[in-house]
Amino acid sequence: xxxxxxxxxxxxxxxxxxxxxxxxxxxxxxxxxxxxxxxxxxxxxxxxxxxxxxxxxxxxxxxxxxxxxxxxxxxxxxxxxxxxxxxxxxxxxxxxxxxxxxxxxxxxxxxxxxxxxxxxxxxxxxxxxxxxxxxxxxxxxxxxxxxxxxxxxxxxxxxxxxxxxxxxxxxxxxxxxxxxxxxxxxxxxxxxxxxxxxxxxxxxxxxxxxxxxxxxxxxxxxxxxxxxxxxxxxxxxxxxxxxxxxxxxxxxxxxxxxxxxxxxxxxxxxxxxxxxxxxxxxxxxxxxxxxxxxxxxxxxxxxxxxxxxxxxxxxxxxxxxxxxxxxxxxxxxxxxxxxxxxxxxxxxxxxxxxxxxxxxxxxxxxxxxxxxxxxxxxxxxxxxxxxxxxxxxxxx
Numbered sequence: 001x002x003x004x005x006x007x008x009x010x011x012x013x014x015x016x017x018x019x020x021x022x023x024x025x026x027x028x029x030x031x032x033x034x035x036x037x038x039x040x041x042x043x044x045x046x047x048x049x050x051x052x053x054x055x056x057x058x059x060x061x062x063x064x065x066x067x068x069x070x071x072x073x074x075x076x077x078x079x080x081x082x083x084x085x086x087x088x089x090x091x092x093x094x095x096x097x098x099x100x101x102x103x104x105x106x107x108x109x110x111x112x113x114x115x116x117x118x119x120x121x122x123x124x125x126x127x128x129x130x131x132x133x134x135x136x137x138x139x140x141x142x143x144x145x146x147x148x149x150x151x152x153x154x155x156x157x158x159x160x161x162x163x164x165x166x167x168x169x170x171x172x173x174x175x176x177x178x179x180x181x182x183x184x185x186x187x188x189x190x191x192x193x194x195x196x197x198x199x200x201x202x203x204x205x206x207x208x209x210x211x212x213x214x215x216x217x218x219x220x221x222x223x224x225x226x227x228x229x230x231x232x233x234x235x236x237x238x239x240x241x242x243x244x245x246x247x248x249x250x251x252x253x254x255x256x257x258x259x260x261x262x263x264x265x266x267x268x269x270x271x272x273x274x275x276x277x278x279x280x281x282x283x284x285x286x287x288x289x290x291x292x293x294x295x296x297x298x299x300x301x302x303x304x305x306x307x308x309x310x311x312x313x314x315x316x317x318x319x320x321x322x323x324x325x326x327x328x329x330x331x332x333x334x335x336x337x338x339x340x341x342x343x344x345x346x347x348x349x350x351x352x353x354x355x356x357x358x359x360x361x362x363x364x365x366x367x368x369x370x371x372x373x374x375x376x377x378x379x380x381x382x383x384x385x386x387x388x389x390x391x392x393x394x395x396x
Contacts, residue, residue: 014051014137021047037122038113045167048129049102051136052160057094059157061087102164109171112178121174128170132163185362194295196302259286261294262301266321269305276309279318284332287325290395296370300332300391303363307389308336314385328396335388342382351380367391 025043029036117125139156257263266282273280286297301321308319314337322333344351350364364378371377374393381388 017050018047035116037117037119041117041122041125044126045106045129046103048133048167049106049164050099052132052163053098053102054095055136055140056098056157056160057091059153060094061091105164105168106171109168109175111175115178125170125174128163128166132160132167135159135163182362257282257284257286258288259294259297261298262286265298265301265305269301269309269319272309273319277317278309278312279316281318281320284321284323285325287330287395290330292330292374292393292395296373299370300367303367304332304334304389304391307363308334311338311387312336314339325395328394330393330395332391332393333388334391335386337385338382338387339385342380342387344380350378 021043024046025039028039028042139159257266262284266284270280270282286294305319305321312319317337320333320335322335324331342351350368368378371391371393374395376392376394379390379392381390
């Protein structure tokens with residue numbers, strides 16, 4: 001604004017503040033180039049609130065001038081001057097107060113500050129601001145041309161006030177719609193994970209059936225090996241043993257946690273990591289004799305490992321799963337290599353996401369919901385090129 005002041009060309013106030021708002025947007029863009037649509041929304045909304053608040057304060061000041069100034073007061077120069085200074089100060093205070101109240105109202109209504117804002121959402125949110133600004137320009141134009149006052153100013157004041165209310169109403173409506181959408185996505189994600197767990201349970205049942213069948217035939221296998229060895233046919237006996245060992249390895253999972261369902265989930269993620277060239281280390285033991293529900297543990301494992309698979313990077317990527325129990329506390333610690341900066345949402349305590357499909361932190365919220373069920377919580381930290389999530393559960 002100082003640069004604009006010393007420029008020779010005279011420009012309109014609205015254009016001057018528009019240039020100032022664009023400059024503010026440029027600073028935000030340079031500082032953080034993520035979620036550009038949200039920065040456009042913030043800039044347009046503030047620009048509109050600034051002018052609507054200023055105009056409302058100007059109308060209040062106009063009626064104050066009518067009350068305070070008359071021909072008798074005008075004759076007393078010092079009193080006239082003192083009242084003039086007082087009204088200008090009150091005009092600044094009115095403008096600042098209205099702008100502050102408007103910003104606080106928008107800030108309180110706009111809860112999803114750390115969500116990605118799509119183009120359709122941006123359009124929905126800035127339309128009331130644009131309509132309020134266009135209306136202000138139209139009213140201001142006719143007011144200057146006709147010098148209308150009185151009831152016309154009252155109509156202008158009401159329009160400006162309703163414009164600010166419309167901005168707030170649309171933001172609140174947007175929050176409710178976003179919350180409903182997130183709840184629906186979370187429910188769909190949870191149902192999908194439960195279906196996956198049920199599928200793993202069926203695989204475990206099939207595995208146990210195959211193990212029972214193999215155990216049932218074990219006597220026949222032993223007799224066959226004895227006959228082959230008794231007939232001095234050791235080569236065929238060793239070949240038979242090799243086939244038997246191969247079948248046994250196929251039926252017994254490489255990862256053994258003490259629970260067949262978590263075995264299957266960790267084995268699935270281990271195979272996925274192997275196919276993607278990611279080193280997978282697992283030191284997980286399912287706690288025995290506790291109130292812990294295997295479904296809840298699987299929800300935590302699914303979401304945590306899915307997030308690791310999405311974010312892991314580096315020259316030698318890896319994922320580590322470690323769990324231990326100490327008295328009534330069960331700790332699950334999952335780490336992955338990550339070159340970058342982990343940005344934590346201070347309001348929710350979970351990392352920001354780059355997803356643009358509305359699935360902001362749904363998996364993490366499901367994990368937190370399970371942790372809260374067991375009087376626990378989540379924690380995130382970054383140590384160099386490694387990100388770690390810790391899940392604490394009270395299981396006794």
